[in-house]
Amino acid sequence: MRFWKGFALVGVILILLEESFSGSIPTTLDGPFEPVTSPLDQIKFRGFAVDLPESDQRVMRQAKGFEPEQISVSLSATEDSVWISWITGESQIGEDIEPLDPASVASIVYFGRKKTGLNRKAVGYSLVYSQLFPFEGFKNYTSGIIHHVRLTGLKPGTRYFYRCGDPSAGSMSNLHSFKTMPASGPHNYPSRIAIVGDLGLTYNSTSTVAHMQSNNPDLLLLIGDVTYSDLYLTNGTGSDCYHCSFNDTPIHESYQPRWDYWGRFMEPLLSETPIMVVEGNHELEEQGHHKTFEAYKSRFAFPSVESGSNSEFYYSFNAGGIHFIMLGPYISFKRSGEQYKWLEGDLANVDRSVTPWLIATWHAPWYSTYRAHYREAECMRLEMEELLYTYGVDIVFNGHVHAYERSNRVYNYTLDECGPVHITVGDGGNRENLAISHADDPGNCPDPASTRDPHLSDNVCATNFTVGPAAGKFCWDRQPEYSAYREGSFGHGILEVLNETYALWTWHRNQDLYNTAGDVIYIVRETEKCLFRTKSQDDTIDC
Ligand SMILES: *[C@@H]1O[C@H](CO)[C@@H](O)[C@H](O)[C@H]1NC(C)=O
Ligand SMILES: *[C@@H]1O[C@H](CO)[C@@H](O)[C@H](O)[C@H]1NC(C)=O
Ligand SMILES: *[C@@H]1O[C@H](CO)[C@@H](O)[C@H](O)[C@H]1NC(C)=O
Numbered sequence: 001m002r003f004w005k006g007f008a009l010v011g012v013i014l015i016l017l018e019e020s021f022s023g024s025i026p027t028t029l030d031g032p033f034e035p036v037t038s039p040l041d042q043i044k045f046r047g048f049a050v051d052l053p054e055s056d057q058r059v060m061r062q063a064k065g066f067e068p069e070q071i072s073v074s075l076s077a078t079e080d081s082v083w084i085s086w087i088t089g090e091s092q093i094g095e096d097i098e099p100l101d102p103a104s105v106a107s108i109v110y111f112g113r114k115k116t117g118l119n120r121k122a123v124g125y126s127l128v129y130s131q132l133f134p135f136e137g138f139k140n141y142t143s144g145i146i147h148h149v150r151l152t153g154l155k156p157g158t159r160y161f162y163r164c165g166d167p168s169a170g171s172m173s174n175l176h177s178f179k180t181m182p183a184s185g186p187h188n189y190p191s192r193i194a195i196v197g198d199l200g201l202t203y204n205s206t207s208t209v210a211h212m213q214s215n216n217p218d219l220l221l222l223i224g225d226v227t228y229s230d231l232y233l234t235n236g237t238g239s240d241c242y243h244c245s246f247n248d249t250p251i252h253e254s255y256q257p258r259w260d261y262w263g264r265f266m267e268p269l270l271s272e273t274p275i276m277v278v279e280g281n282h283e284l285e286e287q288g289h290h291k292t293f294e295a296y297k298s299r300f301a302f303p304s305v306e307s308g309s310n311s312e313f314y315y316s317f318n319a320g321g322i323h324f325i326m327l328g329p330y331i332s333f334k335r336s337g338e339q340y341k342w343l344e345g346d347l348a349n350v351d352r353s354v355t356p357w358l359i360a361t362w363h364a365p366w367y368s369t370y371r372a373h374y375r376e377a378e379c380m381r382l383e384m385e386e387l388l389y390t391y392g393v394d395i396v397f398n399g400h401v402h403a404y405e406r407s408n409r410v411y412n413y414t415l416d417e418c419g420p421v422h423i424t425v426g427d428g429g430n431r432e433n434l435a436i437s438h439a440d441d442p443g444n445c446p447d448p449a450s451t452r453d454p455h456l457s458d459n460v461c462a463t464n465f466t467v468g469p470a471a472g473k474f475c476w477d478r479q480p481e482y483s484a485y486r487e488g489s490f491g492h493g494i495l496e497v498l499n500e501t502y503a504l505w506t507w508h509r510n511q512d513l514y515n516t517a518g519d520v521i522y523i524v525r526e527t528e529k530c531l532f533r534t535k536s537q538d539d540t541i542d543c
């Protein structure tokens with residue numbers, strides 16, 4: 001009886017939702033839209049975002065001996081291949097620790113299309129990394145053995161079952177399964193792609209992940225700032241604001257066991273749903289000998305070789321008829337640099353008749369209107385925006401700013417019907433909590449010199465606007481026209497590409513019921529109006 005009552009209630013809500021959206025979902029063709037700021041519920045949302053403690057069952061090590069744990073799937077560059085990653089053995093933290101020998105445990109995946117017939121085998125490689133601090137009183141860390149195995153020769157849009165581990169050590173994982181992406185082509189798309197940034201590992205992050213799971217994604221994109229292990233000292237003491245709390249440490253410390261906690265918490269989702277990660281500033285994690293990004297580079301598999309970048313910091317891949325480009329703001333983005341050259345080549349190779357959609361992501365946004373990180377990535381924008389525009393990038397996803405924001409189509413700070421829609425989803429729920437003030441709020445405009453992030457650039461690139469309604473000023477005096485919708489709430493987004501021209505974007509708040517959307521829009525490609533350099537077009541010119 002109770003069950004049916006609940007069921008009926010959900011039914012009514014769904015019908016109400018359908019009614020409120022059906023026929024009335026706006027499209028980008030109706031834009032540019034008047035800027036909207038959703039008011040903040042001050043009382044409800046000013047609580048702290050609290051990290052899961054090490055005593056939480058979901059982050060504790062359950063594996064015995066060399067049993068696989070922290071299992072995850074990620075995509076290769078094309079639909080016929082995926083990576084399976086996992087960890088064996090115990091990490092260590094303290095004094096005089098000795099790294100495990102990665103060669104002591106094999107990296108093997110048995111897989112197949114039937115649960116009972118894992119008739120194929122793939123062998124990969126393993127590694128360990130260490131986080132070493134040559135300072136008195138600091139603890140060093142060395143990881144468990146991290147395994148990465150690439151499965152090849154897979155059929156598109158197909159479910160595969162697998163076990164990973166080392167059979168000779170008698171320690172294979174439980175049975176898991178994943179589904180490959182559909183074959184690239186203008187009519188084939190994954191059903192739903194979940195997109196989030198700045199996730200962290202708080203109770204709010206767990207709410208984000210639960211909402212995401214209820215939307216049943218085929219793929220998860222994590223746009224940087226993963227675990228926030230760098231809000232902790234090596235002795236395990238953490239803070240909501242590192243630079244306000246620990247002002248006398250000789251180096252920015254981090255507590256690597258939290259990466260293991262995150263891997264364990266995420267395993268139920270990531271062992272079945274592929275994840276693609278790109279780096280954020282919280283992955284930098286400087287250690288002794290000027291090493292950086294060691295956890296990020298070691299723990300995830302990237303299609304770096306497969307996409308020709310040979311770098312963990314930038315790469316590309318296809319998901320059906322979408323070509324995704326993942327970029328790195330924290331390494332050189334200069335026109336003379338490796339990343340830019342690779343990007344030029346990658347863009348020139350995209351065949352829009354095979355992958356009509358072109359989506360770019362990186363951590364630090366170009367078009368955020370929040371005070372936090374306002375125009376921080378301006379040097380990157382000045383180098384790369386023209387190239388992305390020329391090749392007709394449809395959508396840009398970013399994180400970094402802990403809020404949600406969707407732009408009107410924009411290029412070079414000017415409304416432009418052929419410019420990409422920029423969407424910031426740095427609202428994953430991490431411990432640093434929400435960004436709430438806007439650069440256009442009275443008295444909130446930052447000093448241009450203060451907007452430089454030394455990890456992003458040596459120069460200050462953001463200067464006062466020279467044209468438009470904010471000419472002569474660094475900030476607008478109202479929500480800028482390029483900002484269509486902004487709201488400070490935790491949540492995640494879902495992209496459903498329907499065909500060559502229509503994609504449905506929905507953004508979901510954590511405080512709402514599952515499957516309820518807070519912002520909904522069809523992003524429509526205007527292929528005839530916006531003629532850009534594409535491979536098929538070049539080909540036409542050639543013949
Ligand atoms: C974060 O989660 C706590 C409960 O754990 C909740 O009270 C708070 O409102 C959440 N914060 C936001 C911004 O949603
Ligand atoms: C950590 O490793 C560094 C080497 O980079 C060494 O100098 C330091 O003494 C080690 N610290 C501890 C506590 O073992
Ligand atoms: C860790 O170090 C900090 C700073 O020295 C200190 O305040 C804190 O009490 C230490 N925590 C533990 C658990 O030792």
Ligand SMILES: *[C@@H]1O[C@H](CO)[C@@H](O)[C@H](O)[C@H]1NC(C)=O
Pocket residue numbers: 386412465466467
């Ligand atoms: C961008 O706009 C500025 C004026 O605000 C102009 O000086 C610059 O040349 C434009 N850049 C491009 C690539 O169009």
Ligand SMILES: *[C@@H]1O[C@H](CO)[C@@H](O)[C@H](O)[C@H]1NC(C)=O
Pocket residue numbers: 445464472473474475
């Ligand atoms: C830039 O704009 C700010 C206001 O946003 C103003 O105070 C400042 O004087 C301007 N600087 C220049 C060089 O015009």
Ligand SMILES: *[C@@H]1O[C@H](CO)[C@@H](O)[C@H](O)[C@H]1NC(C)=O
Pocket residue numbers: 498499500501502
């Ligand atoms: C794409 O999907 C939209 C929304 O369902 C529909 O209106 C449009 O006609 C479709 N376009 C093509 C080319 O199939």
Ligand SMILES: [Fe+2]
Pocket residue numbers: 198224225280281282363399400401
């Ligand atoms: Fe960030």
